[in-house]
Ligand SMILES: Nc1ncnc2c1ncn2[C@@H]1O[C@H](COP(=O)(O)OP(=O)(O)O)[C@@H](O)[C@H]1O
C-alpha cells in the first residue's frame with residue numbers, strides 16, 4: 001500500500017517470489033523489487049522512471065559518467081549525479097583513507113630505510129678488519145664502495161622478490177576469501193558498506209612498491225658504502241684478533 | 242736505484258690534545274734483494290715505519306720513495322695501485338679473507354690486477370706449492386693452522402712479484418718452531434727468487450737470521466748492521 005503519483009492511495013497484492021540478502025540489514029527491510037511495468041501501473045506513472053543507475057568499475061570516472069549520461073538523455077533528466085554527490089560521507093571516507101594510506105606508506109618506507117641503513121652499517125662495522133685488509137692490498141676505495149652497493153642491490157633484489165611474492169599471495173588469498181572486519185564493529189554497515197574486504201593489487205602498484213624499495217635501499221646504502229670506503233687500513237689491521 | 246728511499250721521516254700521532262711522536266727523523270735506503278729485519282722494543286715505531294713504507298699512512302714530515310716515486314706526490318688511487326702492484330703485505334694476524342680458500346686468497350691479488358681466471362689459478366697453485374702447501378690450500382683459513390695461514394699470506398704477498406714484501410711481526414702469533422720454518426721460507430724466497438723483504442720482529446731467533454738488522458729505539462734508527470749470509 002502506498003500513495004501514487006496523483007496522491008491517491010494505491011494498494012495491490014504481490015506474490016513473493018523470493019527474498020534477498022543485502023550487506024546492510026536496513027536495505028532488506030525497506031526495499032522490495034517488482035517488475036518495472038507493475039511498478040508504473042501501481043504508481044500511475046506509465047512510461048516514467050524516477051532513477052537510472054549506471055554501474056561502473058572506476059571510482060574516479062563516476063562524475064564524468066554522470067555528466068555523459070545526462071548529456072545523452074538530454075532534457076528528460078533533471079539531475080545527473082555521481083555516487084560521491086549521493087554519498088558524500090563515503091566519498092569523504094575514501095579521501096581520508098587515501099591520504100592516511102599515504103602517511104602510512106611514508107612511515108613504513110621510513111622505518112624500512114632505517115632498518116636497511118642499520119643493517120648495512122652493522123655489516124660495515126663487522127667487516128672493518130676485512131675491509132681494511134682489502135684496502136691495504138690495493139683494492140681502491142671506489143671499488144670497496146661499489147662492492148657494498150652491489151651487495152645492497154643484491155639483497156634488496158632478493159628481498160623484493162620474496163616480499164613481493166608473499167604480498168601478492170596474501171593479496172590473492174584475501175581477494176578470494178575476503179577479509180572479515182566485522183569484529184572491528186558495525187560502523188561500516190552504518191555507511192552502507194559491507195564489513196568483508198576483498199583485496200586486490202594492480203601491477204602498477206606492485207611495480208611501484210618494488211621500485212620504491214629498490215631505490216630506497218640503494219640511496220640508504222650510500223652512507224654505509226661511503227663509510228666502508230673510508231675505513232683506515234692501519235687502524236683496521238691494528239684491530240688484532 | 243733503491244727500492245725504498247726514506248729521508249727525514251717523522252710521524253706524530255695526534256689524539257685530541259695528546260701528541261705521540263712515533264718516528265723522529267729516519268733516513269734509510271733499501272736495495273733490491275735485501276733481507277732486512279727491523280728490531281726494537283714494543284712502541285719503538287716498527288709498525289709505524291712499515292705502514293709508512295707501505296703507503297698505508299702519511300708521514301708528518303719527510304719523504305718515502307718506492308721505485309724512485311715520492312709517495313707524497315701520488316693520489317689515493319695511485320697509492321692503491323702502487324700497493325696492489327709493487328708491494329706485498331704479510332700481517333701479524335695473517336688477515337686472510339675468511340670466506341675464501343687458501344688458493345682463492347692468493348688468486349684475489351691477481352684478480353684485482355686483472356689477470357685472467359685460468360692463469361690466476363695456475364699461478365696461485367704454483368706459488369702455494371712453492372711455500373710448501375699441499376692439499377691444505379683448498380681449505381678455508383679457519384681450517385688451517387697458524388703456520389699454514391701465514392704461508393698462504395706469504396704466497397699472497399709474493400704471487401704478483403712485487404718490488405718488496407713488508408711483514409709486520411709475521412711470526413708473533415706462531416710457536417717458535419713454526420716461526421723458524423717461516424723465517425727459513427722467507428730467507429729461501431729471498432735467496433733463490435730474489436724477493437726483497439722488510440719485516441719487523443722482536444723475536445731474538447728471527448733477529449739472528451737477519452742479513453741486515455735495523456734497530457729502532459724511540460722512533461730513531463740506533464743501529465744499522467749488515468751481516469754475511
Ligand atoms: N694510532 C695511533 N694513535 C696514537 N698513538 C699511536 C698510534 N699508533 C701507534 N701509536 C704510538 O706510536 C708509538 C709507536 O708505535 P708502533 O709503531 O706501533 O711501535 P711498535 O710497532 O714498534 O710496537 C707507540 O708509542 C704507540 O703507542
Ligand SMILES: [Mg+2]
Pocket residue numbers: 287288289409410
Ligand atoms: Mg708493532
